[in-house]
Amino acid sequence: MGSKTVFYTLETDKPLSQVKEATKNSLMFLGGTLFEQGDGFQIKQGANGVNFAFAANLDAFVSVRQSAANKYEFFGTVNWSPNTLFWACLIIGVFVFGILWIVPLLYLFIDPSNAYQQALFRIQGMLS
Secondary structure (H helix, E strand, O other), rough: EEEEEEEEEEEEOHHHHHHHHHHHHHHHHHEEEEEEEOOEEEEEEOOOOOOOHHHHHEEEEEEEEEEEEEEEEEEEEEEEOOHHHHHHHHHHHHHOOHHOOOOOOOOOOOHHHHHHHHHHHHHHHHOO
């Protein structure tokens, strides 16, 4: 299981409701299922732009907080864990066909923080 955090600060005179709507639109580019939850967004299987994501279950939460009159902070946590394909390739690779071990090896190189950080950077453009 892996975990990464992403953070972004935005200064704008737009109200919180518009900022949350822009955040939602920006996070939709990651794919998966998006839920509004409390002060942020829960994303299940948001894997667009994440290398080797086919070997993992991705789960993220991005919170939106207004820290000053015109300043917003976005804090996200992205967690990933091996999925069924990972385990199937690992077990079949041990007993039958060793080349399938490539999928579990690729799991070691998953880093979704870049895709999620880009989604946070895109919020500024969504507000324009």
